[in-house]
Amino acid sequence: MGESSEDRESSKQKSFRTVVKALITDRGEILIGKKEQEKGHPISGEWHILGGHLEHGEKIEEAVKREVKEETGLVVDVHQAVDIMSFSWEEGEKDSLQIVFHCVADSHDPEALDDLEEVKWVKPDEITEYVHSEEAERLEQREDQAQFLEKMQKMPSA
Numbered sequence: 177m178g179e180s181s182e183d184r185e186s187s188k189q190k191s192f193r194t195v196v197k198a199l200i201t202d203r204g205e206i207l208i209g210k211k212e213q214e215k216g217h218p219i220s221g222e223w224h225i226l227g228g229h230l231e232h233g234e235k236i237e238e239a240v241k242r243e244v245k246e247e248t249g250l251v252v253d254v255h256q257a258v259d260i261m262s263f264s265w266e267e268g269e270k271d272s273l274q275i276v277f278h279c280v281a282d283s284h285d286p287e288a289l290d291d292l293e294e295v296k297w298v299k300p301d302e303i304t305e306y307v308h309s310e311e312a313e314r315l316e317q318r319e320d321q322a323q324f325l326e327k328m329q330k331m332p333s334a
Contacts, residue, residue, distance in 0.1 A: 195274045196240045197227035199324065201209055202281040204331055205297035208245055210305055212293050216330060221293075223306040227292070240277050248286035252279035259320040261308075283284055299327035 199205040205225040214220045230236060230306065237254045244252045255278045264271050286295045296306075304312035305311065315321045 193274045194230040194236075195227060196230055196243060197225045197237060197274060198240050198244050198252065198254075199225060199258060199276060200244060200248075200250070200277045200279045200281050201328065203282050204299070204328070206300055206303055206328065207248065207250075207281065207286055207295060207297055208303065209288065209292040210294040210296075212291050219311075222308040223296075224308050224311055226295075236275060237277075239324045240279060241321070244279065247288075247290045247292055250286050251282040251287055253282075254279050257259065258324045259314075259318050261314070261318065278324065297300075300325045301307050310319050 188253060208223050209226050210223050211219050211221060226244060226247050227240070228247075230239045234242070240254050241252060257275055258278050259276045260273070262271055262273050273321055284297065288295045298306055304315050307315070
């Protein structure tokens with residue numbers, strides 16, 4: 177017997193997840209990370225804005241801080257949400273709610289930890305040249321993210 181539309185809707189709700197992303201800034205630059213090669217991962221070997229999944233019962237701002245610390249060793253101050261959207265990397269993947277935060281780093285010396293091969297600071301006007309094409313598209317086309325980058329470009333880098 178086939179699955180009813182109610183069952184499919186229930187299944188979709190159960191598979192929905194929350195992703196927190198951190199536009200980490202320091203000295204006029206934004207920190208990005210290069211994901212380790214991981215078979216089947218949609219951004220394997222790609223540069224991206226740092227972040228990860230919200231864990232059950234975790235406060236959103238704490239999830240951002242935890243993910244940044246796990247991936248870079250940096251402590252960040254979470255300033256504000258830049259953008260909130262839903263997305264999936266590819267057809268058939270779980271939909272995700274993604275919340276992008278502006279965070280300020282406590283130092284300019286991150287390490288590539290957890291599942292990262294490398295980390296690097298980039299100028300706001302260079303970030304879309306590095307990150308995964310879908311993420312670059314969101315940075316350019318999502319109004320709030322584009323405005324954030326525009327403001328970053330106008331800020332002094334000292």
